[in-house]
Amino acid sequence: MAELFVAGVSHKTAPIAVREQLAVEEDKLREILLDVHATGIFSEVIILSTCNRVEVYGVADVPGEARALAFRRLGQQRGLDLAVLEPMLYTKSGTDAVRHCFQVAASLDSMIIGEPQILGQVKEAFALAQSCQSVGPLLHRLLSQAFAVAKKVRTETELARHAVSVSYAAVELARKIFGSLEGKAVLLIGAGKMGELAARHLVDQGAFPIFVANRTWPRAQEVARVLAGTPVPFDEWPETLKAVDIVITSTGAPEPIVRKGDVERGLHARRSRPLFFIDIGVPRDVEPSVNELEAVFCYDIDDLRQVVESNVRERLREAQKAEAVVEREVAKFLARAGDLEVVPTIVSLRERLETIRRGEVEKALVTLPSADPQMRQAIESLSQSIVNKILHTPIVKLRELSRSGHGRSWTEMVHELFGLGRERDEE
Amino acid sequence: MNPVLFDLALVGYVGATLLALAHLIQRRDAVYRATSLLTQAAWVVHTLALVVRGVELGRPPLGTLTEAMSVVGWAAVLFTLWAERQYRVKVLGAFVLPLVSILGLSTAWLPPGLTDLAPALRNAWIWVHVILAMLGISAFVLNFAGGVMYLLQERQLKAKRPGALYYRLPSLETLDRLTFRTLTLGFPFLTLGLFLGALWARTAWGSLFTFDPLALFSFLAWLVYAATLSGRAVAGWRGRRAAYFAVVGFSALVLTLGAGLLLPGRHGS
CATH class of the missing domain: 3.30.460.30 (Glutamyl-tRNA reductase, N-terminal domain)
Incomplete structure (x- = not known):
C-alpha cells in the first residue's frame, strides 16, 4: 500500500x-x-x-x-x-x-x-x-x-500584512498617516545608500515629487537623477519643509541636523498638514523633541525597530487564525483523499473478478459448442451482472469507510482476502 | 404604540455593539459580517417600528424628544452603514453603535413623554424643524466617532508603540476626511433646523429667544461647529484640532438633549 x-x-x-x-x-x-x-x-x-x-x-x-x-x-x-x-x-x-x-x-x-x-x-x-x-x-x-x-x-x-523590515515599516507608518502616498512630497537629507533605499520604497508607492539635499553636490545630483527628483543645496533644505510631507534623514553627522526650531518655523505655512520624519541616521539627525510638535511624527531607527517587533507579534497572532484555516483544509483534503486511497483497491478488485469471470465464461463456452450468438450474449451478461452485484456493496462500503478514515485497514483486508497483492507481485 | 418592535431593534443594536467590539479586539471577518448583518436587520426593524408608530399616531413620530432621539439613532445607523462602505472603515460601527445603544437605552428608561403636541405646536413647519435638526445631529454622531478615532490613532502614532488599535484604525487622513465630511453634512441641516425653530418660536411666542434650555444649548453646539468650519477655511484647522472640536461640539449636543429631557422648557416633557 x-x-x-x-x-x-x-x-x-x-x-x-x-x-x-x-x-x-x-x-x-x-x-x-x-x-x-x-x-x-x-x-x-x-x-x-x-x-x-x-x-x-x-x-x-x-x-x-x-x-x-x-x-x-x-x-x-x-x-x-x-x-x-x-x-x-x-x-x-x-x-x-x-x-x-x-x-x-x-x-x-x-x-x-x-x-x-x-x-x-x-x-x-x-x-x-x-x-x-x-x-x-x-x-x-x-x-x-x-x-x-x-x-x-x-x-x-x-x-x-504588516511589515517586518525597517524600511517597509516606515512605508507602512507613512500610510497610516497619509492614507495613500500618491502625490506626497518627499525630502531626502543625506544621500546615502540607506536613505536612497527608503526613498525608493516611497517612490514605488507613488510619492512625488522628491527633493534630495546632500553635503556634496554631485552626489545629490546623482541620487536625484536615480529617484527622478530634484537636487536641493544642503543649506536650503529648511525652505522645502513647507512643501514636503515626508522627510528621510540619514547623514552620518555627529549632531542633529534638523532642530525643533527649524521645523516649528516651517509649520505655520503647513496649516496643520501632517509631517513625517523618518530618521534612519545613527547618531540621530532629527532632534527627538520634534515629535512633540502638532501634526509632526518623528521615528528614529529604534522606533522603527519597535514597530517591526510589534508587527511580528501581530503576525504571530494572525498565524493562529491561519492555523485554523489549515486545519479546516486538512480535514477537507482527507475527506476527498479517502476516495483516492481506496480507488486502486477497487480497480484491482474489479480486474480480479473480471479475469475470473472471463476465464469461467470461456470454459463454459467450450462445453457448449453449439451455442448461438444469442445464447453467448446471455451467458456474457449473466456473468457480468453477477460480478457487478457482488461488487456493488463492497465498493460502496469501502468508499464510506475511507471517508470515515478507516479505509486503510479495510483495503488491506480486501487485498488479503482476494489475493490482490500476490497478483501484483506475479505480474 | 408598538414597544415590541422598538425593543427588538434596541436588542439588535446592543447585540451588534457587542459584536462590533469583539471584532475590534479579534478582527475576525466572520464577526464583522455578523455585526453588519445584525446592524442592518436591527435597522430594518427600527424603520418598521417608526413607520408603524407614525401610522398609529397619524403624524410623524417626532412629536416628543424621546421619539426624536429614536430618529437620531435611526439616521446615525444609516449614515454609519453608508460611511463604512464609502471610507472602508470597518471599525466605525464599534464607535457609533455604542452611542446608538446608549441613546436607545436611555430613552427606554424615560417616561414616554407627551403623546400629543400642544396646540401651539400644530404646524407643518415644526416637522421640518425637527427633521432637519435630527438629521444634523445624527451626522454629528459620526463626526464625534470620527474625532475620537482620530485622537486615538494620533496618540498611537505619537507614542510610537503600536497597540491593538493602531492596526485596526484607518489612516489619519481617512479619519480627518470622515470628520470633515460629516461636519459639512450635518452643519447645513443643523443651521436650517435651528433657524426654522427660532423663526417659528417668534411666531408662536413672539420672541426669538424665549428662555428654553434646549434652544440655548443647541445654539452653543452650533457655535462650536461654526467655529470649526471657519477655522478650517481660514486657518487650515484640521487633524487633531478638528477632532477636539468634534468632541466638544458633540458634548454640547448631549447637554442639549439632557436639558431637553430634564429641564422644563418649550421642547418637551
Whole structure:
C-alpha cells in the first residue's frame, strides 16, 4: 500500500551549514528527481529545495526506504553523509504530511512567518516535478490544494500584512498617516545608500515629487537623477519643509541636523498638514523633541525597530487564525483523499473478478459448442451482472469507510482476502 | 404604540455593539459580517417600528424628544452603514453603535413623554424643524466617532508603540476626511433646523429667544461647529484640532438633549 509522506530538514532542525550543503540548483535537482523516480521506490515524488528547507514529498510503499534513498542522493552532491543528516531529518506521514505541506505553502513554517517567497518556491518545485512526470494523482491533489490554502490564508488573515523590515515599516507608518502616498512630497537629507533605499520604497508607492539635499553636490545630483527628483543645496533644505510631507534623514553627522526650531518655523505655512520624519541616521539627525510638535511624527531607527517587533507579534497572532484555516483544509483534503486511497483497491478488485469471470465464461463456452450468438450474449451478461452485484456493496462500503478514515485497514483486508497483492507481485 | 418592535431593534443594536467590539479586539471577518448583518436587520426593524408608530399616531413620530432621539439613532445607523462602505472603515460601527445603544437605552428608561403636541405646536413647519435638526445631529454622531478615532490613532502614532488599535484604525487622513465630511453634512441641516425653530418660536411666542434650555444649548453646539468650519477655511484647522472640536461640539449636543429631557422648557416633557 502506497503511503504519503514528507521528509526533510528546515531552519528549525538544521543549521545553515547543513542546509546549504543540501541545496541544489534546478538542473541538478531535475537529474536527482529523475534518478530517484526511476528506481520505482517512489510512485510519486516532489523535491522542494530553498535556502531554508530541503524537503521530499513522496508517495511510496516503503516510506523509510524512499526517504533514505532521496537524502542519500541529495547528500552525495557535496559529500554529506546520511548518518550525519539523520538526526536532523523529520518525517511526517499521512495527515501530518498533509498538514505540513499546507503550513509550508501558507508560509506558516517559514523563518519569517508570512513571507511571500515560499509559495513561489513550492510552485516551482511542483512544476519541476511535473516536467519530470514524477507527480501522480495524490501529490497533484495535495499541492493544488496547498496553493488554494495559501491563497485563503492570505485573504482571510493578515498574516503577511504588516511589515517586518525597517524600511517597509516606515512605508507602512507613512500610510497610516497619509492614507495613500500618491502625490506626497518627499525630502531626502543625506544621500546615502540607506536613505536612497527608503526613498525608493516611497517612490514605488507613488510619492512625488522628491527633493534630495546632500553635503556634496554631485552626489545629490546623482541620487536625484536615480529617484527622478530634484537636487536641493544642503543649506536650503529648511525652505522645502513647507512643501514636503515626508522627510528621510540619514547623514552620518555627529549632531542633529534638523532642530525643533527649524521645523516649528516651517509649520505655520503647513496649516496643520501632517509631517513625517523618518530618521534612519545613527547618531540621530532629527532632534527627538520634534515629535512633540502638532501634526509632526518623528521615528528614529529604534522606533522603527519597535514597530517591526510589534508587527511580528501581530503576525504571530494572525498565524493562529491561519492555523485554523489549515486545519479546516486538512480535514477537507482527507475527506476527498479517502476516495483516492481506496480507488486502486477497487480497480484491482474489479480486474480480479473480471479475469475470473472471463476465464469461467470461456470454459463454459467450450462445453457448449453449439451455442448461438444469442445464447453467448446471455451467458456474457449473466456473468457480468453477477460480478457487478457482488461488487456493488463492497465498493460502496469501502468508499464510506475511507471517508470515515478507516479505509486503510479495510483495503488491506480486501487485498488479503482476494489475493490482490500476490497478483501484483506475479505480474 | 408598538414597544415590541422598538425593543427588538434596541436588542439588535446592543447585540451588534457587542459584536462590533469583539471584532475590534479579534478582527475576525466572520464577526464583522455578523455585526453588519445584525446592524442592518436591527435597522430594518427600527424603520418598521417608526413607520408603524407614525401610522398609529397619524403624524410623524417626532412629536416628543424621546421619539426624536429614536430618529437620531435611526439616521446615525444609516449614515454609519453608508460611511463604512464609502471610507472602508470597518471599525466605525464599534464607535457609533455604542452611542446608538446608549441613546436607545436611555430613552427606554424615560417616561414616554407627551403623546400629543400642544396646540401651539400644530404646524407643518415644526416637522421640518425637527427633521432637519435630527438629521444634523445624527451626522454629528459620526463626526464625534470620527474625532475620537482620530485622537486615538494620533496618540498611537505619537507614542510610537503600536497597540491593538493602531492596526485596526484607518489612516489619519481617512479619519480627518470622515470628520470633515460629516461636519459639512450635518452643519447645513443643523443651521436650517435651528433657524426654522427660532423663526417659528417668534411666531408662536413672539420672541426669538424665549428662555428654553434646549434652544440655548443647541445654539452653543452650533457655535462650536461654526467655529470649526471657519477655522478650517481660514486657518487650515484640521487633524487633531478638528477632532477636539468634534468632541466638544458633540458634548454640547448631549447637554442639549439632557436639558431637553430634564429641564422644563418649550421642547418637551
